[in-house]
Amino acid sequence: MPDGSPSQQRSGWAPAIGAYLIWGFLPLYLILVRAVPAFEFVAWRIIWTLPICLVIVAIRGQRPDVRAAFADRRALGWLALSSALIGVNWLVYVWAIQNGQVYAASLGYYINPLINVLLGTLLLGERLTRAQWVAVGIAGVGVAMLIDSAFSTLWISLTLAVTFGSYGLVRKRVTVGALPGLTIESALLLIPSLALAGWYAATRGSAFFVSPALSAAIILGGFVTAIPLLLFAIAARRMPYSTLGFFQFLAPSIVFVLGLTVFEQPLQPAQAACFAFIWLAAAIFVWDLVRRSRAAS
Numbered sequence: 300m301p302d303g304s305p306s307q308q309r310s311g312w313a314p315a316i317g318a319y320l321i322w323g324f325l326p327l328y329l330i331l332v333r334a335v336p337a338f339e340f341v342a343w344r345i346i347w348t349l350p351i352c353l354v355i356v357a358i359r360g361q362r363p364d365v366r367a368a369f370a371d372r373r374a375l376g377w378l379a380l381s382s383a384l385i386g387v388n389w390l391v392y393v394w395a396i397q398n399g400q401v402y403a404a405s406l407g408y409y410i411n412p413l414i415n416v417l418l419g420t421l422l423l424g425e426r427l428t429r430a431q432w433v434a435v436g437i438a439g440v441g442v443a444m445l446i447d448s449a450f451s452t453l454w455i456s457l458t459l460a461v462t463f464g465s466y467g468l469v470r471k472r473v474t475v476g477a478l479p480g481l482t483i484e485s486a487l488l489l490i491p492s493l494a495l496a497g498w499y500a501a502t503r504g505s506a507f508f509v510s511p512a513l514s515a516a517i518i519l520g521g522f523v524t525a526i527p528l529l530l531f532a533i534a535a536r537r538m539p540y541s542t543l544g545f546f547q548f549l550a551p552s553i554v555f556v557l558g559l560t561v562f563e564q565p566l567q568p569a570q571a572a573c574f575a576f577i578w579l580a581a582a583i584f585v586w587d588l589v590r591r592s593r594a595a596s
Contacts, residue, residue, distance in 0.1 A: 311535075319546050321523060325396075327561065328516075329393060337393045339505075355525060373473075381470055414461060417464075418468050430583055430584075441580065444572050444576070
């Protein structure tokens with residue numbers, strides 16, 4: 300639980316901003332590895348995330364947490380499900396960026412907080428405030444605008460939002476910290492990832508051995524996976540989740556700007572209208588968080 304003192308909570312701002320800045324600028328990193336097929340890259344990302352996690356786990360003295368989670372069959376079952384969800388999420392995100400669907404990826408993470416609210420209502424028995432229902436309704440209208448003109452990319456946004464929202468819901472049910480959990484998830488995905496990387500090496504040639512520069516860029520994928528999750532875990536311990544929600548919209552906003560500038564992607568009228576509705580829903584969502592946080596203090 301985060302400490303209630305204002306100074307302790309403010310100390311969580313830097314790691315929170317750091318995590319979401321890394322996630323926001325992730326498309327720029329993916330430019331470095333755009334020559335690697337999405338499936339192969341996600342496999343290498345998992346392969347290199349595991350040793351980095353193990354080193355950080357050792358430094359932070361969390362090896363007992365990892366061993367305890369491995370010994371708990373129930374926790375291991377939930378983490379197997381969460382590893383599948385995050386694997387699908389990573390794959391769809393990488394594929395979307397590689398195939399020029401930057402706006403669809405951005406939209407997915409704008410929708411994600413609202414998906415979290417719906418999942419909490421439907422599966423955890425949480426109750427929505429009137430403002431939250433309004434925000435969900437407005438977001439639904441925005442998404443519906445894409446059904447006609449951008450239906451072919453709507454699946455990207457919804458898959459990203461639902462898989463990451465479900466991932467958070469599953470992780471909520473298991474009492475394993477973010478870093479030990481990611482370590483176990485990476486370990487559970489290691490064998491299929493090695494098999495996939497081996498298949499690419501045998502049939503198409505491994506991207507990892509194309510050049511030292513590309514190899515280094517692929518290894519970097521482990522760091523850009525583990526580091527922001529560690530920063531996020533630090534922030535979550537120091538500040539209330541309601542406050543942390545403010546920062547959740549930073550990453551998709553950066554991705555949206557990158558789509559307009561670096562990737563120079565045309566913004567269709569339906570997409571622009573959808574983003575306008577999503578931004579309005581996000582503003583109502585954040586306003587409600589502020590209002591309820593002040594009322595509780």
